[in-house]
Amino acid sequence: MEKDIILKVENVSKQYRLGQVGTGTLSHDLNRWWHAVRGKENPYLKIGDTNDRSTKGTSEYVWALQGIDFEVERGEVLGIIGKNGAGKSTLLKILSKVTAPTVGSIKSRGRIASLLEVGTGFHGEMTGRENIFLNGAILGMTKKEINSKLDEIIEFSGCERYIDTPVKRYSSGMTVRLAFAVAAFLEPEILVIDEVLAVGDAEFQKKAIGKMQDISKGEGRTVLFVSHNMAAVKSLCTKGLVLMHGKVAMIGSVESAINYYLTQDSESMNKKVFSSEFDKKEFTIHEISLNGLGKSSDDALDEYQQIEMYTLFTLKDDSKKLHLTFVLNNDSGEPLFTFSHINNEIKLNKGVNKIKCTLPKGFLNIGTYYLSLYIIENSKTTLFVEKDIISFVVQEGERSIGSWMGREPGFIKPKFDWSIESC
Structure with a gap:
């Protein structure tokens, strides 16, 4: 059966220059221009340290991402996990077209809605209602489409009382509630979420995860989810990708990815x-x-x-x-x-x-x-x-042929006393 690929990332890398804003010195800019005129590769792509925030490094250039390759099928929920500084947010910003990759390409089919940071895409002086229309327009929705979803968005966000109040007076939790409701209900083909749900309370996190499950399973849309909450990743995602120092360390089932992430710094054996x-x-x-x-x-x-x-x-x-x-x-x-x-x-x-x-x-x-x-x-x-x-x-221990192969539910397997009493 042919795969229905909705997002394809090919050899994506992102290089930053440390310590200064901009591309650096005039000599670097002239050197880049001279290489471009002659049809040659940017000379500074050949240098740069691996993205390891814990080491000093020797170069003024660093690769936040390097050689990222993966595909996402329609309806798949991909959990992207890794330590702080591994490149997760940079990858999502590139996927959301907030920034461009230094090299590589991204091919997607359909609209991408992003929740990258608290308040991203919201105008503080505008009311919650006005921001719903603003975000919808950014996502390419018509006013009629937004109007048809408006009541559902407001109800789900739980911010009805403050919907005509400027967003600058919202708490971070209220802002995330409204932003998530907009992104989820305006029906993007790909929903990108970066850790922001951690700001919400337990009740909203439960609602949001339930909505994401509905989006992926019921509506067949795709979700890219970054979180440090492994329980949320495990309950929501169907596939896992582990980033380490800006590179893909492994990609596979969500259980395998979580296990790899949690044990990557462990010493050998027990x-x-x-x-x-x-x-x-x-x-x-x-x-x-x-x-x-x-x-x-x-x-x-x-x-x-x-x-x-x-x-x-x-x-x-x-x-x-x-x-x-x-x-x-x-x-x-x-x-x-x-x-x-x-x-x-x-x-x-x-x-x-x-x-x-x-x-x-x-x-x-x-x-x-x-x-x-x-x-x-x-x-x-x-x-x-x-x-x-x-x-x-x-x-897993050695099991007889024909017995259940795999992990049974639960974490402990206590041996209770069982007996058959006479009737």
Whole structure:
């Protein structure tokens, strides 16, 4: 069956010059012009550092995006994820034609509506009602088309009381509500949304995600969605694209993309040795490791194993009554449960302690998990917190032929006692 491609991005790259506004010096401009006259490539496209905000770099040019290639089918919801500075917003601005790519091309079929930043496309002095017509006109809608949707837009936004008030008096949440309602109800073929929904309250976020699902599934339109909320990405998107330092790190199913994004900086397998920054006045954290029963931390964990977790910890003063509390989070950052050695009335001794915690056989489902560590003094004062201090993956175990292959719903698989009673 032939694919219905609505958006095609080919070798898109975007280069910026650091430190100054404009193209740079007159000599650079003359050099570009001289190369263009002779039909040659811009000489400054051959230089420039990779987009890594954490390093100093050696060039005054940086590639915000480099060699981006992907296709989006009609009705697909593409989640674009990556760290801050990975190039997500730059890509969306290029797709929305706010800025042009340095090299490469974008081919789209139909109107593109964008929600890039709070208040983008709104005029502060105009009322909410006037801005609806302004945005509709920008999207290429006629006045008659906008009028036919006006009541639905106002009702969905929840801003009816303020619809004839200038937008400059709106809160950021109200502005986003109205902007989203306009973009969603004026029926663009491609809807581009960049993180702005995080400004809205929980009730509006739920409404907005429901509307985006209706847009893609019911109406067959395409959505490009950028968010750091992995739960929202997972619930909404059908496909995921991970950006890393301005390049496509991977593209595939939304589950695979999220898993790749969350584990890209993890150390190998299930062990972490800590540096001197975890050497404190009262204690030192040396190491946390996980392994299947009878195996080492270099071996993969699977869903049927009994898992042993070891924490190597030095208590420097036994007058300090410290205990370690762990919070287990899933790959969307949601806490699953909390556990601590104090529940078993185990006390830490002065010196090195090797603390063992055993998870029951087959307790955790397939997936990626993150441990956060809290060190508590006297059961009430938090001395130390480190979120996502270590991550680990539970893989699919060996299954008999003919059994269910794949991940069952849920994150834990407790073994309850079952029996058949006589009637």
